[in-house]
Amino acid sequence: MNGINSGFGAWNPLVWTALFLGIVAVALAIRALGRKDYKKKTGQTKVYLSGNEEPEPEDLHVRGDALYWGMVEALSGYYRRARALHTGILSDYFAWIIVTLGIVFVLLAVGR
Amino acid sequence: MNALSVHAPVLLVATPLLAAFVVPLVAKLGSTVRNAVVGVFTLLTASLAGLVAANVLAGSGAPSVYVFGANPLNLTLPSGMHVPIRILFEVDGMSAFMILITALVAVAATLYSFSYFKEHSGGEMYYPLLFLLLAAIFGMEETGDLFNFFVFLEIAGIAACGLIGFRPWRGRSQEAAFKTMALYTLSGLFVLIALGLLYGQHGGLNIAYLSSRVGAGMLDLVALGLLVVALGTKAGVAPMHMWALDAYGEAPAPISAVLVASSQASLYGLFRVLFTLFGAAVSVAALGWFLIALSVLTLFVGVTMALLQKDIKRLIAYGAVSQIGYMLLGVGVGFTTSGSRPAYGFVAMQGGIFHMVNDAACIGLLFLAAGAVHRASGTRDLNRMGGLGHDMKWTAALFAIGALALAGVPPFNGFSSKLLIYESSFAASPILAAIAILSSILLLAVFMKVFQAAFLGPRLLENVREASRGMLVSMLMLAVVVVVFGLFPGFFVDKLVTPAAKALWLGRDAYVRAVLGG
Numbered sequence: 001m002n003g004i005n006s007g008f009g010a011w012n013p014l015v016w017t018a019l020f021l022g023i024v025a026v027a028l029a030i031r032a033l034g035r036k037d038y039k040k041k042t043g044q045t046k047v048y049l050s051g052n053e054e055p056e057p058e059d060l061h062v063r064g065d066a067l068y069w070g071m072v073e074a075l076s077g078y079y080r081r082a083r084a085l086h087t088g089i090l091s092d093y094f095a096w097i098i099v100t101l102g103i104v105f106v107l108l109a110v111g112r
Numbered sequence: 113m114n115a116l117s118v119h120a121p122v123l124l125v126a127t128p129l130l131a132a133f134v135v136p137l138v139a140k141l142g143s144t145v146r147n148a149v150v151g152v153f154t155l156l157t158a159s160l161a162g163l164v165a166a167n168v169l170a171g172s173g174a175p176s177v178y179v180f181g182a183n184p185l186n187l188t189l190p191s192g193m194h195v196p197i198r199i200l201f202e203v204d205g206m207s208a209f210m211i212l213i214t215a216l217v218a219v220a221a222t223l224y225s226f227s228y229f230k231e232h233s234g235g236e237m238y239y240p241l242l243f244l245l246l247a248a249i250f251g252m253e254e255t256g257d258l259f260n261f262f263v264f265l266e267i268a269g270i271a272a273c274g275l276i277g278f279r280p281w282r283g284r285s286q287e288a289a290f291k292t293m294a295l296y297t298l299s300g301l302f303v304l305i306a307l308g309l310l311y312g313q314h315g316g317l318n319i320a321y322l323s324s325r326v327g328a329g330m331l332d333l334v335a336l337g338l339l340v341v342a343l344g345t346k347a348g349v350a351p352m353h354m355w356a357l358d359a360y361g362e363a364p365a366p367i368s369a370v371l372v373a374s375s376q377a378s379l380y381g382l383f384r385v386l387f388t389l390f391g392a393a394v395s396v397a398a399l400g401w402f403l404i405a406l407s408v409l410t411l412f413v414g415v416t417m418a419l420l421q422k423d424i425k426r427l428i429a430y431g432a433v434s435q436i437g438y439m440l441l442g443v444g445v446g447f448t449t450s451g452s453r454p455a456y457g458f459v460a461m462q463g464g465i466f467h468m469v470n471d472a473a474c475i476g477l478l479f480l481a482a483g484a485v486h487r488a489s490g491t492r493d494l495n496r497m498g499g500l501g502h503d504m505k506w507t508a509a510l511f512a513i514g515a516l517a518l519a520g521v522p523p524f525n526g527f528s529s530k531l532l533i534y535e536s537s538f539a540a541s542p543i544l545a546a547i548a549i550l551s552s553i554l555l556l557a558v559f560m561k562v563f564q565a566a567f568l569g570p571r572l573l574e575n576v577r578e579a580s581r582g583m584l585v586s587m588l589m590l591a592v593v594v595v596v597f598g599l600f601p602g603f604f605v606d607k608l609v610t611p612a613a614k615a616l617w618l619g620r621d622a623y624v625r626a627v628l629g630g
Contacts, residue, residue: 002600008535013523057570064494064565096351104337111398
């Protein structure tokens, strides 16, 4: 009743959720085995950056634009063209509709 | 009670329409009275939507006809008549499914609006336009007549443009409203020309009547092409999607959520044209594959362009466009394979249709959360945000639920519908499934970017406050739908999706018989 069967496979979210929670419980149990006798806010928990000063948290925050900078650069050819198509000019919007209408008419005429 | 049940289809349109005229009057008595009246009308409308859907689904989604002014109310052809000329509503499993989606979004958006517009004036204009939009969407989903569909489509367009440009002090809102109006006008013109062609050919515009008459003649095909492009444009299918980015991005947050329901109503219209109006009368495999190609383009353009955005609402708008691609992919595979490979074609239909309600809940939730973020931080620029999760824990959690669901992460609802689409489209072509899965992965990356940039990291903004209780409750309502539909997909597929898919897939004859008899 709660799952779905597509005819190609089955999906039961309750079983998946139970398994997921079980794995989380195991992970937490392993974490609980770790040492608890370290002293917070001392040299024991201070980040060591090869002797360099640790930057302020505000300076470490990765901004929205920067997160996928590498991916956008790698796909710069695609993005240059895709951006060029999104001009924001109304007459271009109309042109896309007319072009699509033309393709639909051709397909309907050919497939008739 | 019985009279209410019998007249529920027309009351579902009449109630929000009445509210649109009553609210400006009661608004003179103050915002508290106005909000109370808006709340009552919204709940009444949602209850009627539930009643209409329950009546139809109790009959396994079989069409139910309501003829205006007839006695009895299902008298479609008075003695001697061969063409149904009266205005009529014809509600089947697919219509009922759409009505429930609209009601869900309407309740969430209205509740959210109470808090969102608390400090703004203009509520006496905002709520009437919202009710007008809802009345038109319900009308589009219920009507059995193409001309009425056109009228409701136009009313929805006018109300939507008014709401998109509702904040006149934002120049970009005005520009978005103007562009949307221009695109809606062109689409409306296409629909009107198509109706003229069909009326000239067959002498009627009742969908059931036309369905029994249309064929593969040139003028019928021209009408089909015009309807496909017009409704595809209004639904936001690429490459005709560009208005949607402006509209979703610039409208007030609750209106962006309602616009998703409005776009889905246009998509419903497209499905109705393809399956019920033309159906087997036009067997054009090329058109089916063209729809699949458009769906893949919509998916791909939506997610890849979302990755570039730094405006949180425009980013979600691209996400919303990409989801239209999933729905179109499912139903497109179903349309293409209805005759040749029905086994997986029907599963594809179920997936595409199931994704409509899942999308409305996830994207609605994300737009509402984005509105809360904008209100709290005073910016929509992701580059200027950071650490909002420290002060907006509930909003962050609800946003995460919506984002994970939209990206198709189990066990949320988006995964269930996407699984049906992946598996059935794989059977049609493995490339389709690969693109659909890749798009979901990219979508997850996109929303990780938003979550990381806005909610994680150190506090970068001062005086940030959590969203108000009313906004949180409306977001929570959609989040509950996301989780419950995700944990119990089998129940909802059996009770809601399958009757809707059958109504489209197998219900053409029943739809025609309900009006023409025989």
